[in-house]
Amino acid sequence: MTGFPLPAELAARAREVLAGRVEPVPPRDAATVVILRDGAQGPEVYLLRRKSTMAFAAGAYVFPGGSVDARDTDQAVAWAGPSPAEWGAAFAASEELARGLVCAAVRETFEETGVLLAGPGPHSVVADTTGDDWEADRLALIDRSLAFADFLARRGLVLRSDLLKPWAHWITPEIEPRRFDTRFFVAVLPEGQRTRDVGGEADQVVWKRPADAVELAHQGEIFLMPPTYHTLTELSAHAGVSDVLAAHREIVTIVPRAVEIEGEMRLVMR
Template sequence: MTDKSRIRDAATVIVLRDAETRPSVLMGQRGSGAAFMPSRFVFPGGALDAGDAAVPLAATVAEPCASRLEEAAPAGIANALAACAIRELWEETGLVLGVPGRWPGAPPPDWAGFAATGHVPSAEGLTFVFRAITPPGRPRRFDARFFLVDAERIAGDPDDFSRASDELSHLQWIPLDEVRNFHLPFITEVVLAEVAAALPRLGPPDAVPFFRNTEEESLFLRLGGARPLDAVTRRG
């Protein structure tokens, strides 16, 4: 298996604002030359780093999300994925999901900027709401877990993107009733439909949707004890 065809664990965070009035989500646009989803508007997110598993969390992933994250996945991956989501949000938007505190030791290089803000990452309020594996044949493949969190969990000004990297442009809060006017990946539209249907609730869904795409078949499953739903397609 080549590196490009390898499926990498990944995490994405949907930051939602004004859930009970006019809900909006934080999104940015990927560059036109990006290998994965060029020019699309996406949520902050990316691949799991080796150091994410060792990052100290002020609060770990709560149940039932922790157990659902480890269904059909390596044991102990739940908090690493939460840390990945928090790190990606920081890198791509400059926003902090954490609480004031000192790190117990030197942070990994990828976390140095976050630690310099005087915060320790916290998974409190992160809700696991969706999982999807990129279909075969794409230039990059990810086993992506989508987290939902209320913008009130952000430490600082949610409109201050001054510390963001240049990975995403046009960072903005997009009202859900306008989001389909933007160039979105198909899976993002599916996730947004699930989130919108549950609002104003931000807690864990009864079962987490899971698009599992393999070389043999594509299945739409539910994590959390429910029986698998009908297959979307079958290959081979």
Template sequence: MPNSSSTPAGFRPAGKRLFPLNPDQREAALAWVEFGEHTPRKPRQASSVVLLKDSPGGLQTFMTYRSGGSPLGPVAFPGGTVEAADDDVTDWAGPAPAAWAKNLGTADIGLAKRHVVAAIRELFEETGILLAGPDASSLVEGNSGPEWMRARVSIASQENTFASVLKRYGLVLRTDLLKSLSHWTSPDFAHRRFDTRYFAAANPVNQEASLLENKGLWGRWVTAAEVLKDRHNSALGDEINLPATRGVVLGELLVPSVEIILEKIAAARGCIAYLNHTRAINEYQPKLVAGAGSTFSLEVATAPLSEGAPCRER
């Protein structure tokens, strides 16, 4: 059974793969195995967005550090929990919620809508990138000023809803700029579990990604192939330079979903090819594998996928 650490950048084999457990998961894994805590906690619905742009060194994506044992992993794409207030967004461009439900493989149209809204909301909160515009064919420009930061902070603190911010600026949600990728559920043993829908989007022209004021600890554009070349060492963890990351190898900073998506990004010929690639919305759930001496791994069943000119920012 191949281990993720032996997988070259840009290649994802078929079959079953083993991934290391990150430090936040070990206590939960021990309790699951040793004390018989075999009733999984109910996962919370979540959305995550793989933001993409081309570069001379290959396809890039924006990644952030997430503290507090996030089910998305210590280093991940922007994302978070679906909220009840996501139902309040009504100004909508792109595929109808019913079409999104079919695309996501669910009969629950309301849930599909909330996942899409949550994806765009979380992307805006965490990076400032806003997939919305005055009409169905345009996008907001110049999102880096203090007024936009205040809007992001107010949404993150729940002082305002995303719907109210969109209404204030007369904006329509551009759901046509999202592409669904995959569906992941946290392993059964985890104390915090997400049922996560992953989406992708091209970085809009005239918008710049930035961290949320007073909350973001680390984040930047990374070239997927370059990050994966360093998966055997702690280069990225040392760059983040926090007590929970220093000296930690890349494989323990990523959950399997993030590592596999990075591999597919690294294999893609460019952003347009990646976004236009026809893919089934596969469902994944890592399984806990116990080894000798109270060591654990996560097992994921995968299928071979190829990810297809360079992408101009929208």
């Protein structure tokens, strides 16, 4: 049980929380999407480096994602694929929350990458999202002046929940000042679409083989948070995107916790 060493400031907060002197912050529901594509040497994942000025996970390489918006649970969202009830069963969530998680996954992916998991019908997908009108809608979604349901309705689009696969469930440790209850999804980059460096919370984007990203983290070249590191390690065992999609997943909630080991505060997964 070696775990991840905590920086001094977080270690001090951990001791306060463990001693009962600081109350843990309630986690916010969130969704994260691992976008995959097949590369010459196996699957590749899309990673964004969060700006150093961000309050949460500054400088970390992460998957696209974010918090559930209250409007993501709107039943007016046009839907194709597994139902919210089926997603709720996969993630041990209520039907309403599951609807919000899937909508947040698709919305945040579009906001942060330009990739849209939706199409004109239940068996089609948007081929290109690079025009000025798409960019205007993306920015309107980000500043919350446009609801996701209205965005889809105006364009005559259907959310394709079948393009997502449930992968994991992580809850930020109680010691963190910002906490998220995050469901992880995987999805394949739709044919014809391409990711874009759309700015915002990230200052750099890359496609990487999961094993390469893990190795860079070992070398101290990049910073990965434990859920990202763990997910990339799991994905590195698969030879291709089809293998990832075919993998059996039993979603078990993981809540890393802080423990003191030989005088040092460390984060362990179990």
